[in-house]
Amino acid sequence: MQLRSNRVFLQSMARDFRRTGAIAPSSKMLAQAMTSELASCNKPQVSVLEVGAGTGSVTAEIVRHLGAGDQLDVCEIDRKLASIIRHRLRNDSAFTAADASIRVINKPIESFERRPAYDFIISCLPFTNFQPAAVRGVFELYRGMLRPGGICSFYEYILVRKATRLVTGKTAVGERVAGVSEVVREYVGKYCYRHQVVLLNLPPAMVHHIRFPEA
Numbered sequence: 001m002q003l004r005s006n007r008v009f010l011q012s013m014a015r016d017f018r019r020t021g022a023i024a025p026s027s028k029m030l031a032q033a034m035t036s037e038l039a040s041c042n043k044p045q046v047s048v049l050e051v052g053a054g055t056g057s058v059t060a061e062i063v064r065h066l067g068a069g070d071q072l073d074v075c076e077i078d079r080k081l082a083s084i085i086r087h088r089l090r091n092d093s094a095f096t097a098a099d100a101s102i103r104v105i106n107k108p109i110e111s112f113e114r115r116p117a118y119d120f121i122i123s124c125l126p127f128t129n130f131q132p133a134a135v136r137g138v139f140e141l142y143r144g145m146l147r148p149g150g151i152c153s154f155y156e157y158i159l160v161r162k163a164t165r166l167v168t169g170k171t172a173v174g175e176r177v178a179g180v181s182e183v184v185r186e187y188v189g190k191y192c193y194r195h196q197v198v199l200l201n202l203p204p205a206m207v208h209h210i211r212f213p214e215a
């Protein structure tokens with residue numbers, strides 16, 4: 001199962017690196033950091049959205065923290081990756097034991113309705129490969145999709161944007177990546193209340209947990 005998942009992940013990376021945005025699935029340590037807020041929540045009937053699930057390395061960790069009455073929506077834009085997750089839901093012991101109700105939604109996050117349906121959004125999107133306006137659009141979508149007090153956890157790879165900007169300089173790519181950094185810095189600066197550094201990941205990552213103020 002793991003070998004097949006890794007092969008599909010690598011194929012997806014080769015097909016469209018901009019969309020996949022990673023050279024390997026997240027490590028167990030990164031998955032644990034991404035789910036640490038969910039893990040410490042003792043509210044009944046939580047509703048969770050995972051965005052950009054890949055082959056399910058973070059999904060498996062989310063599922064460990066869910067029980068009967070909880071709901072997980074797994075959003076993945078890539079058809080093959082979404083079907084890997086559906087397969088794992090039926091056949092992988094990490095998923096088959098789950099009591100929560102789980103749906104895999106093979107659509108881009110941008111097509112989701114902006115209404116407050118989730119207590120947690122666990123976002124694995126490769127923002128570095130997006131346009132700055134698209135990153136802002138996704139953060140604003142998350143703001144609208146979170147219930148009051150809801151939490152969004154997301155990660156960025158440490159130094160990857162800086163390295164890309166050093167290499168690309170004042171090219172269109174360099175300008176785009178600088179724009180993404182600015183947007184991410186703005187949202188982290190305003191709304192992040194906790195960061196976690198995860199060195200045991202390829203590449204090392206920084207997890208941010210953000211909470212939007214109630215309107």
Ligand SMILES: C[S@@+](CC[C@H](N)C(=O)[O-])C[C@H]1O[C@@H](n2cnc3c(N)ncnc32)[C@H](O)[C@@H]1O
Nearest residue numbers: 020022025026052053054076077078108109124
């Ligand atoms: C960096 S990978 C993360 C995969 C997995 N969660 C992990 O941590 O190993 C990003 C994932 O986001 C998906 N993705 C990219 N753009 C997306 C979008 N607009 N909506 C939903 N998923 C998207 C990609 O197909 C890819 O599987």
